Amino acid sequence: MKNTETQDSTHAELEAIKHSLLLQKSEILNKNFEFKEQQSSLSKNSDEADAVSQELESNLSIQLHERDRHSLVLIDKALSKFATNSYGECEGCGDMIDVRRLKARPLATLCISCMEEQESPTRNLIQ
Ligand SMILES: [Zn+2]
Structure with a gap:
């Protein structure tokens, strides 16, 4: 009996982790959507005086974007393990x-x- 209880609570905790991974994934996807929007508005208002700071900002955004892409790969990998019960x-x-x-x-x-x-x-x- 004790074993079953432990397994059930572990299962519930794993479900909670899966949920938070799905949430993280959608957050990253939403953020990257905003990122693209931001990039297109930046190119519309390009001003020579702001060019340097814009470049810095967009470099930062791209770095963030790269890191997010890496996170997405890892999140997808984890989620695919849930599908095969190997998470x-x-x-x-x-x-x-x-x-x-x-x-x-x-x-x-x-x-x-x-x-x-x-x-x-x-x-x-x-x-
Ligand atoms: Zn080990």
């Missing part, structure tokens, strides 16, 4: 990642011990 499985050892860790880092693909083993330069992008 939360560690890609290193195949064990379930602690749900508390998943709540804090929904895009984590490794459990804490595998993460500590795999010190890599790209780690900070994912974690």
Whole structure:
């Protein structure tokens, strides 16, 4: 009985994570839509005095856009795991990642011990 209860609450927590991922995804998509709108209004009001600051701003926007695109890929990857019921499985050892860790880092693909083993330069992008 206890096991079933634990599984049910974990399932509910995973559903909550899935919901927040879907929300994040739509936020990014909405933001990027606004970003495009902003870019088109910028080109309409182009003024030589503002050119430099506009360039800085748009560089910042593009960086944000790149980061968002990266996040979208990771979110989609996580969501596709929900579809196959493999979300939360560690890609290193195949064990379930602690749900508390998943709540804090929904895009984590490794459990804490595998993460500590795999010190890599790209780690900070994912974690
Ligand atoms: Zn692991």
